Amino acid sequence: MQDRHAFFASLVTGYSAELYRFAFWLCRDRGIAEDLVQETFARSWKSIDQLRDMAAAKAWLFSTLRNENARRFERVQPEYDDADLEQVAGDYNGIDDRPEAFALRTAIRKLPEEYREPLLLQVLGGFSGEDIAAMIGIKANAVMVRIHRARNMVRRQLLGTDDAGNEAQQ
């Protein structure tokens, strides 16, 4: 029994910060991000006996959080405003406010969802293409292509030479 508690605590201490950052960039709201992380760990406790390996547990947690976020859209349809939220939201206090960081975040925000999510999983979660493929249920090659294109799109956006939609349509 103690072992389960210790393992759960190690998951929380090891991954809550990474999960929070991933959640935040999925929903861009601090309150919702914390709720998503809380709910993800609540689910992980129920499945703790199946999560005996840290690396596998990490993928499970990110995958669960992703599903929790998707479930949010099933319950309500949040109104999307494509305005530059960084200009108005206090949620962005304390993050890197240099122009190049702002430009990167803008570039990521403009990515189509199917490109943004694998890139966030790679950059924030440290997952390989194969891990991500297993998490989002598509082939590894497709993930590789999406990540490759996402990075190109970000780079082009930074250089001001393209918009995100063009490569996505290819």
Place this chain on the structure above:
Amino acid sequence: MNCEEFRNAYAAARPRVPAELEAHRRWCRACADFATHEDQLDRQLVQALNVEVPEGLADRILQRNVNARVRRLGTWHFAAAAALVALVSASLMIGSWTDRREFRNDIVTALNEQPLPRVQDALLADAEVAELLRGVGVSYRSGLVSVRLARRCQVRGTEAVYLVVQANGTDASVLVMPELSVDDRVEISGDGWQGAIVRCPKGSMAITGLSDQAVASVEANMRAATNML
């Protein structure tokens, strides 16, 4: 593997870059430059997306877990369960409460006390490195890191392993500290060297090298090579 294949694969393969890609990177200057730009983009993305984590998040998650279980078990379990979680989290989250500066100074001191490899030192066999890491409870996957020197040491009274590994043609130092936790990444630097103490689910690692690129490369490889993801 040709250069086009390398470039298509490298960006998407990160952070666990297969040995085949690393090999291509070592001998192809143009692809090495490409990979350096990719690494740089990674670092920029991580920094740009590094939103502050709410203080006490982990504590609140643990507490909620206690509360949920207490509701199921009945109130008489509350004191014992809360004490248990407090005890577990206290032992696992020392880093959260440790003074960050003091911790950083101790790590730098520990690194400074370690020997440097001699020029004539050859690469160590993977089995030797694996055995040493196994001694501190860390498993090791061979073929991902080139180690020139490895020794057991103590950091803050805990067992650790000091490694000197090759990265991008230079040496980088690594302290594997499975019993010491930090709550987040701590950057460290000195005269002519860069480094970081990085959080791992199982303790932490300190990595120093001559450049950010070397440190990032070693970090990625060490995470892939050990069970300290």
